[in-house]
Structures are given as structure tokens and as C-alpha cells.
Amino acid sequence: MKIRTITTGISLTSLKQQERIIQAAQFNQTAKDFLEQQGYKVQTNRIATNSWEEYLHDFSTAEIIGEIKVIDQFCQNLNVNFFSIGYASSPERIAIIPEIIKNSSIVYCSSRIGDSETGINFANVSESAKVIKRIAEETADGYGNFRFCAWANCKPGIPFFPVSYHEGEPAFAIGLECSDLVTKAFKNSNSLQTAEEKLKLAFEEELTKVEAIAQQISDKFGIKYSGIDSSLAPSLDRETSIAFAYEKLGFGKFGHQGTLTISAIITRILKSLSIKTCGYSGLMLPVCEDVGLAQRANEQTYNLTNLLLYSAVCGCGLDTVPIPGDVxxxxxxxxxxxxxxxxxxxxxPLSARLFPIPGKKAGEMTAFKSPYLVDCQIFKV
Known part of the structure; x- marks a missing residue:
């Protein structure tokens, strides 16, 4: 198991408050060092802010882009891997997002398209669709959509990007890369009941250790600990593919009958842990971030509709899904x-991070040049 991210949340009233960003970056590095001293590999450190509409509300589009360029370079100089400026919640602001993406390298953002209190925001849905299309057309290979998603019902404090945003006092949360625990538990199980019991024990044991360290960090440095997002962020390692882990239970390939049930079992475990959890805390199925998911996509054992179905019982929605460029x-x-x-x-909470691939159709292969993604066939929509 690895630590995918230490994400520190801060609230800003202006991007000129660089001292707050410096403090967050310094804390992230200190927390990273602390965890690594305990034997954990920490892959990234991230900073998330409140919605950028709150601290750039009186700015013109040109002024917003100017501010984004400055903060993007500033954060790179601080060795911050990812910086989220939160979400946009109006069509007018959502429409600016392609320019933000084009003029930055490590800045992530999102759009809010609905929640349980107010329902679906149809205007925001429409504008978000236009933004996905524009980003695909205006960034190399459409890769800019890696740093944007549209979401519904997502609360502050999710450590995973691009949906991450913050509210309130400074706080940190931890996101994991722990599909190896599923592989180990399922590999030696002869029934679904045994698999569930073994996986629950593994998660309780490993995450309790991480939580104890996180609480020490919180106490030592006086910053609120929000919890662990227990979501199963997968790795690019074939041996720990979440799709291949499913298949160790003997129900055929990922996407075949039984996939929904296994997804529900994993999610039930992730949401019943005795530790302090936050964020999605559910099963993630990011197509282009898991070798097994990509391979089964190539074999067409599942499709976009299946992913939505699995989202009903599991995790974060539609993530890193390649679709035709002419969608x-x-x-x-x-x-x-x-x-x-x-x-x-x-x-x-559900989010959508879709990748229209310019010039390519369903069934053709992606050609990402990214250390974070694996290539696979483009889905039919």
C-alpha cells in the first residue's frame, strides 16, 4: 500500500495570500517526510483551496488567467505537484475553465452540476459539456481534460483531484493507493464471504496504522486531520490491477456477471471501517489508470453504461474514460x-472526467504521453 496523496486544504480571499500557500506546501513536505520515516511511500503532495469564484469574483477573464499563470509557476517553484482552485458554480465562470487549463500546468478545477439540496443545475451541465469538448479540441491530444471534471453532490475535503476543494480552517486528508490489499485478500479466498472478511481485516489493520501516524502529525503541527479517503485508487502495476483482482474470485473477466456484486462488497467494506474516513471512500474504476481495466476495455467486456451501473453501488463515477473526438x-x-x-x-458523490480524443473514433487506441495513464481502446458513446 502507498500514500497516493497528502492533500492540504486552505481557504483564500486572494491569490496574493502566498504565505498561506507556502505554509501549506511546507506542511505537506513535513508530513511526507514523517510518513516516509514510518516506511510509507508518498507519491504526491497537493493543495486545494475554496472555490476560485470566491477569491477571483471581481476579476475579468484576462485578469483571472493572469492570476492563474502566476500561481501555477509559484506552486511549481514550491514543488507542489497539484494545485486545485476548486469549482465553478455558474455557467459564466465554467466557460472560462478551458482558458485556465490551457494557461497552466498543475492547476486543477471542476464544475458543480448538482447536489441533493438543489437538484440538477441544467445550465451548468450544458456549459460543462461544452467545456469538455473545448478542452479536448484546444489541448494536445485532449489531455487537458485530465485536470478537469464535472461533479454532483461532492462535499469539501476530498483529497483526490480534480474534484478536490476546501472550506473552513486549514486541514489535511490522505488518499491511498491500496489495490494491492484487494489482490492479496481475493487471491486466497474461496468464497465471496471469505473475500469480504479478509479484505475488511486487511483494511482495518493497514489504515489504522496510517491514521495513528496522521493523528501524530495533526497533534504535532496543529493542523486539523480530516481523515483518510479509503477509496481504492489503483496503480499502473499489472500485479495489483483492481480488474484482475476481481477475477481472482472466479466470476470471469471484469465486466461479466458478478462484477456489480463484487463492486458492492468492496464499497461496503470501505464505508464500514472504524477509522475516520472522508471524501469518496468508495471504489474507483478509472479506466486509463489501471492496466487491467484498460485491457478489459480493449476486449469490450464492459462499456460506459456498465460503469454508470457500477457507480450506483461503488465509487466516484466516470473517471478517465476515453471517448470519440467527434462526440x-x-x-x-x-x-x-x-x-x-x-x-x-x-x-x-459522483464525478465525470471524460477524455474525448481528437481525430479518433470508438475502437481506436489512445496514445497518451503521460506517466499517469495507460492506453486503451476508445469507448463507444
Whole structure:
């Protein structure tokens, strides 16, 4: 098991408050060192702020882009791996996001398309669909969509990007990369009941250790600890693919009958842990971040509709899903509407990070040049 991220949240009233960002970056590095001294590998450190609408509300588009460029370089100089400026919640501000993405390297952001209190925001859904299309067309290979998602019903404090945003006093949360625990538990199980028992024990044992260290960090440095997002962020290691872990239970390939049940079992465990959890704390199925998921996508054992179905019982929604470059805005809008409907009906956090691939059609291969993604066939929509 690895620590995918230490994410520190801060609230800003201006991007000129660079001292707060410096303090967050210094804390992240200190926390990283502390965890590594205990034998854990920490992959990234991240900073998330409140919604950028709150501290750039009186700025013109040109002024916003200017501020973003400055803070992007500033954070790179601090060795911050990822910096989230939170979400936009109006069509006018959502429309600026392609320019933000094009003019930055480590800045992430999102759009809010609905929640359980107010329902679906149809105008935001429509604008978010346009943004996904524009980013795909205006960034190299459409890769800019790696740093943007649309979400419904997501609360502050999720440590995973691009959905991450913060509210209130400074706080930190931990996100894990722990699909290896699933592989080990399922490998030696002869029934679903045994698999569930073994996985629950493994998670309780390993995450209790991490929580104890996180609490020490909180006490020592006087910063609030929000919890662990127990979500199963996968790795690019074939041996710990979440898709291949499913298959050790003998129900066939990922996507075949039984996949929904296994997804529900894993999620039930992740949401019943005795530790302090935060964020999604559910099963993640990011297609282009898992070798096994990508391979089964190539074999067409599952599709976009299946992923939405699994989202009903598991994790974060539609993540790193490659789709044809000529997808229409109307089709993108329909996908976002389905996701928002599911999130609100089930009162759970869901997000969509979609990758229209310019010039490519369903069935063709992606050609990412990224250390974070694996190539796979483009989904039909």
C-alpha cells in the first residue's frame, strides 16, 4: 500500500495570500517526510483551496488567467505537484475553465452540476459539456481534460483531484493507493464471504496504522486531520490491477456477471471501517489508470453504461474514460445528466472526467504521453 496523496486544504480571499500557500506546501513536505520515516511511500503532495469564484469574483477573464499563470509557476517553484482552485458554480465562470487549463500546468478545477439540496443545475451541465469538448479540441491530444471534471453532490475535503476543494480552517486528508490489499485478500479466498472478511481485516489493520501516524502529525503541527479517503485508487502495476483482482474470485473477466456484486462488497467494506474516513471512500474504476481495466476495455467486456451501473453501488463515477473526438456536446450533456441524476437519487458523490480524443473514433487506441495513464481502446458513446 502507498500514500497516493497528502492533500492540504486552505481557504483564500486572494491569490496574493502566498504565505498561506507556502505554509501549506511546507506542511505537506513535513508530513511526507514523517510518513516516509514510518516506511510509507508518498507519491504526491497537493493543495486545494475554496472555490476560485470566491477569491477571483471581481476579476475579468484576462485578469483571472493572469492570476492563474502566476500561481501555477509559484506552486511549481514550491514543488507542489497539484494545485486545485476548486469549482465553478455558474455557467459564466465554467466557460472560462478551458482558458485556465490551457494557461497552466498543475492547476486543477471542476464544475458543480448538482447536489441533493438543489437538484440538477441544467445550465451548468450544458456549459460543462461544452467545456469538455473545448478542452479536448484546444489541448494536445485532449489531455487537458485530465485536470478537469464535472461533479454532483461532492462535499469539501476530498483529497483526490480534480474534484478536490476546501472550506473552513486549514486541514489535511490522505488518499491511498491500496489495490494491492484487494489482490492479496481475493487471491486466497474461496468464497465471496471469505473475500469480504479478509479484505475488511486487511483494511482495518493497514489504515489504522496510517491514521495513528496522521493523528501524530495533526497533534504535532496543529493542523486539523480530516481523515483518510479509503477509496481504492489503483496503480499502473499489472500485479495489483483492481480488474484482475476481481477475477481472482472466479466470476470471469471484469465486466461479466458478478462484477456489480463484487463492486458492492468492496464499497461496503470501505464505508464500514472504524477509522475516520472522508471524501469518496468508495471504489474507483478509472479506466486509463489501471492496466487491467484498460485491457478489459480493449476486449469490450464492459462499456460506459456498465460503469454508470457500477457507480450506483461503488465509487466516484466516470473517471478517465476515453471517448470519440467527434462526440457531440448533446451526447456529453446526456452523459453528465445521467451521472448527476444517479448522484442525487442515491445521495452520493459522483464525478465525470471524460477524455474525448481528437481525430479518433470508438475502437481506436489512445496514445497518451503521460506517466499517469495507460492506453486503451476508445469507448463507444
Amino acid at each position: 457531440t456536446i448533446e451526447k456529453l450533456e446526456a452523459i453528465l445528466l445521467d451521472l448527476a441524476t444517479l448522484a442525487i437519487k442515491l445521495d452520493k
